[in-house]
Amino acid sequence: MFKSIACLVVVSVLIFSCNSSEKTEKTITVVDGKDRYDVYQGSEMANLMRGMHAFNLQLKEEVKSGKITTEFPEEFLKIHTAIFSESKSRNQTFDHYSGKFVEAQKLVFEKDSVVSLTERYNNAINLCITCHQTECTGPIPKIKKLLIK
Ligand code: HEC
Known part of the structure; x- marks a missing residue:
């Protein structure tokens, strides 16, 4: 072209x-x-985040219907290595919350959990928000829409 x-x-x-x-x-x-x-032109991390947003938007519908047809996307583990935008960098706070987030997101796909599906899903989304409150507040309103009320 x-x-x-x-x-x-x-x-x-x-x-x-x-x-x-x-x-x-x-x-x-x-x-x-x-x-x-x-x-x-997003950074590798920004693109991953957009993917995580899109995935959870779909997952929200599945959780609401009570039937999960997807698996934990291994792609999400890239959060531990993806390259950030110029103004950002990996730090201890990020590593701490990314670990917690991955754990929480995996729990959504746990077959025999005593915690309700909606609660586990919301826990994962709340960890997106917690991390964002530490250094990246812009997308928070968009992320909050993922929560199931
Ligand atoms: C451990 C911290 C952390 C977690 C957890 C996290 N984010 Fe992010 N997010 C960031 C940082 C830092 C950036 C900026 C990345 C960059 O610019 O390179 C970002 C960027 C974004 C963006 C903007 C991407 C763009 O277009 O530039 C969106 C949207 C987003 N995150 C949504 C989410 C969603 C949805 C979740 C949970 C499913 C989530 N984030 C979990 C830290 C986090």
């Missing part, structure tokens, strides 16, 4: 999602002649 590398102008709009709940996209605009393309 691009005629030559020379005609590409890449403009970075750095709006960090952690600081704002609206306009969370960090996009680059690629200009090719008269055409402009806005391309979402």
Whole structure:
């Protein structure tokens, strides 16, 4: 779609999602002649987080219907290694809460638990929120919508 590398102008709009709940996209605009393309450019961690959000949005419906058809996505373990956006980095707080989150998310798929499915699901989502309160508050309103009231 691009005629030559020379005609590409890449403009970075750095709006960090952690600081704002609206306009969370960090996009680059690629200009090719008269055409402009806005391309979402998330870090590996940001993309994983978006995936975790999308997955839990579906899982919420399953939990509400009481029937889980999915498994714990092994992909989520990438939270321990994924690369962050430039302004962020891995630290002890993150490692602490990511461990707790993974544990809680796994429990949702536990077959014989005495704790209700809804409660286990909400516990996992609350750990998303707890971690976000420590350093990335922007997405919290969006994450809260995942909770089952
Ligand atoms: C251990 C801490 C931690 C946990 C747990 C966590 N997050 Fe995040 N989340 C972050 C950090 C840090 C970022 C910023 C990553 C970056 O910019 O590289 C982020 C980014 C995001 C974003 C913005 C992604 C973007 O588009 O830039 C969303 C949405 C998000 N998280 C949702 C969730 C959801 C949903 C869960 C639970 C299913 C969750 N997070 C669990 C720390 C966490």
